[in-house]
Every structure is written in structure tokens, then in C-alpha cells.
Amino acid sequence: KQEVTQIPAALSVPEGENLVLNCSFTDSAIYNLQWFRQDPGKGLTSLLLIQSSQREQTSGRLNASLDKSSGRSTLYIAASQPGDSATYLCAVTHAGGTSYGKLTFGQGTILTVHP
């Protein structure tokens, strides 16, 4: 059974810092990995999607890397801002069985960026 773990569970940083969020998964047979942002009580906003054949994706101040063989992904946020405060979730899509294409989520990292 695929398990996804995110470390740290919570992170508080001053504005302007560069930071790294970590995601690991137990089964390397994935098709892709998605990073999401969720503001309190809101839906999920897709940040980046990395296909299993890719090593990284970039969007603005965000950069996500994927090392499929070791079962790890990192989300790098440059020059953090208070508006980046949210919960960040990673999710993997794996194949097989009755859950073909199912997203399995980590527990999330709660990020607080203070001015």
C-alpha cells in the first residue's frame, strides 16, 4: 500500500527565507507527483505536476524535484512571503488494481511566513 509522508509537519519562517518542503513515498511505481496548496477551509490549488519521467518542474518562485528511485520529492520556495502561508500537500498517482490513477496524499506541511 502506497504511503506518503511529508516533513516537517509545520514550519514557521521569517519573510524572505528560502525553504524546502519534503515528501517521500514508499512505492516508487508512480506515474506522477503533484504539489498542492490549501488555504484554511478552502479547496486545493495545483502548484506543480511532475511526471515520473521528469526530474523537476518550475513555476515562478516554486521549484519541485522528483527522485523516483529513492521515493522523494522536494518543493523549494524562494524568497518566501506572508501570502505563501498555507498547507502544502503532495500527492502521488500510482497504477494498478482498482485504484488506477488514484491520488494518495501526504498529511501536509503547514507553512507560516511571518513579516
Place this chain on the structure above:
Amino acid sequence: DTEVTQTPKHLVMGMTNKKSLKCEQHMGHRAMYWYKQKAKKPPELMFVYSYEKLSINESVPSRFSPECPNSSLLNLHLHALQPEDSALYLCASSHYPGPYNEQFFGPGTRLTVL
């Protein structure tokens, strides 16, 4: 139109009520999903519709009944719910079903069962 919309935003219902949640997307996506998210937990998949047909049911109790009337619309009918069903219900869609496609989420419906 590049978003998934959900109505209502909030819903309070008693255990004997029947209500429905609605989800719409006009991006031409052919796969739609229902997720349930309890407080401080990640979303959990409930149902997947592929080309308007139910393709995945993650052993969800029958008091939740999904419906996909057309390719743009997804409903979740609720009947005889329990207080533990209170949660944020999220709808998502993707261009096609299957594992290679990015999923786009709506804002969710916050459901409270009294």
C-alpha cells in the same frame, strides 16, 4: 472558463434530510472526482467518473450516491447521513481519466450533519 465550481459553499443538514452537492466544470474534462476531507487530514477519494460513467467507488457507504448527468456536471446525493460525515467535500476534474492527468479542484462544500 478554467475552474471547477461547487455549490453550495456551506450546508447544514439533519440526519433525516436529503440534500445534494453540485459540481461543474466547463473545461471539457472527461474525468470527475469526489473527495472527502476531514479536519486536519488530507483528502480521501470517494468516487471517480470517467466519460460520465462511474469507474471507481472507494467502498463508500450507500448513503452517498453520486450522479453524472453530463460531462460538465457531477452531483453527490446525500441521505440519512451521520454526524461523522461532517467534512469538506471536494470535487475535482482532469482532462482524461487515468494517472497522467493533473487534477484541478473546486473550493469545496463544507457539510455539517446535526
